[in-house]
Amino acid sequence: MLSSLNIRHMRVFVAVAEQGSFSAAAAALGLGSPAITATIRQFEDVTGAALFDRTTRHVSLTVTGERFLPIARRLLGDFEEALGDLDALSKGIGGKIRIAAAPSVLTRILPGVIRHFVAEHPDARLRLDEMNAGEVHEAVANNEADFGIAGEWQDLPDIRFSPLFSDRFGVLCRADHEFAQQSEIAWADLFDQPFVGLGPESGTRAMMADQGFGGATPPAAATPMSAAVTQAAALGVGAAKAVVGSAAKLDRAMAKVARGAKAEHAKDTAKTSGDLAALGLVAGLRPVVETSNTVTLAAMVAEGVGITVLPELAARIATGVSDQNADAKLTFVPLCQPVRHRPIGVITRDSKSLSPIARIFLAMVMEQAPKLDLPAAIEWA
Known part of the structure; x- marks a missing residue:
């Protein structure tokens, strides 16, 4: 059954295709040649397709194998990326952050902070959405943003406003x-x-x-x-x-x-x-x-x-x-x-904690933003 195939079969298939022999693939993966041979045989038996043409000295891909190789590489790449994201999330060094903010915050406050942030956390990804104050509060309340930075609008259930600066x-x-x-x-x-x-x-x-x-x-x-x-x-x-x-x-x-x-x-x-x-x-x-x-x-x-x-x-x-x-x-x-003065602050949900990477970014906002050279008389909280 196809469900018996797993990521190990993909790794072995790609290694044999790239190395050109079972023994070389075994050495690259740190496995024995019999294990490589058994894995490829099981792969071909389950799929019902010959993936390699074998000679006494060389192994080459069949037409089916050639068509499948880029797919296998992509699947392995996606798997490795997913594992990397999971590891980064657990360590608080990667993952995606969704931020809703007022236009003035997005154009003048966040770019300078983000420049430092991505240099230290290149695996993190940020999504920035420009909204007015009411929309920012609603986006956070509806879990469409991890947190927001905007003016104090109106009270919403479960929403906390923490002052950042005022102008x-x-x-x-x-x-x-x-x-x-x-x-x-x-x-x-x-x-x-x-x-x-x-x-x-x-x-x-x-x-x-x-x-x-x-x-x-x-x-x-x-x-x-x-x-x-x-x-x-x-x-x-x-x-x-x-x-x-x-x-x-x-x-x-x-x-x-x-x-x-x-x-x-x-x-x-x-x-x-x-x-x-x-x-x-x-x-x-x-x-x-x-x-x-x-x-x-x-x-x-x-x-x-x-x-x-x-x-x-x-x-x-x-x-x-x-x-x-x-x-x-x-x-x-x-x-x-x-x-x-207009107070600008961080909008979060009381009932939902931020991810590790979001907490790191928000802490950097608090630390770096007051150091920015801004074209306005801003009073920091």
């Missing part, structure tokens, strides 16, 4: 905009500026909503919620319901402002209270355009559609703006009164 919110505007000449901009100064922003599925948008900032419009002309978020909320998903609730809270605040608040009064009060959420200054941040992609957002700003608010690292990655690039078309200016 400051600021305004991204054209270099010829009045804001571009300032060293800092108060949130109140954004009132009634043309604004483009990220959708509610974004970690940045969700965070701004939680803190009382960020684009929504009065209930009479509300910006449509992301279909995915709306559907998830209807199904009772807690995270999505929280996002919808935050948007509704913003709508009520803006309706109040729209009924009589004046921009100048809002600015004056903001400077004394520092509580923009209470003032409902989100009325001045109604998105003319809403998108899920920061590169698209930067293109809208460059075209003069409006300004936007982004964390510093995300803004600089999306635009290529650096501290040394004085001729850049876009400018990033930090926001103040109050100063707000």
Whole structure:
């Protein structure tokens, strides 16, 4: 029966084919010639095919043997690779790691770490998926990623958020905009500026909503919620319901402002209270355009559609703006009164432990990332 054949038969067959004789194959494998002869005879008896033409001095492959040889080599190679992966996994030096991360993390944080990692662990393989914060959390929760690195979105069961670093919110505007000449901009100064922003599925948008900032419009002309978020909320998903609730809270605040608040009064009060959420200054941040992609957002700003608010690292990655690039078309200016930061952290599942190689990579992220030369004012946790 074919089931009686095993990897030993493949090894002996390939050795005889490559050495050209039974005795030479026996010496290469460290076996006796009778064992080699018996193995090949059993192989041919079970398959019903002659694999070698034998003479007194030489052994050559038959046509069937020639056709089977590359298959046997591939099977042996796959077997050796599988054993190598298994050994590497057990020792924590190899295997596959699936990582979901925000675009700014993938383009600026991870490449430098990965360069060191693959040099030390050449047998490891990494899969990187670019996602927004909500998608990263969902991917980890659904076991589609071993861990994630993104902003703090909404609470999900079994999900742990461990802070890694934070970067400051600021305004991204054209270099010829009045804001571009300032060293800092108060949130109140954004009132009634043309604004483009990220959708509610974004970690940045969700965070701004939680803190009382960020684009929504009065209930009479509300910006449509992301279909995915709306559907998830209807199904009772807690995270999505929280996002919808935050948007509704913003709508009520803006309706109040729209009924009589004046921009100048809002600015004056903001400077004394520092509580923009209470003032409902989100009325001045109604998105003319809403998108899920920061590169698209930067293109809208460059075209003069409006300004936007982004964390510093995300803004600089999306635009290529650096501290040394004085001729850049876009400018990033930090926001103040109050100063707000976006926390970025590692997202893992409490109920699932990481593989040895994933733990090694994550430890390297924690060690190497703070040493990177990044074009942003980052505060490491």
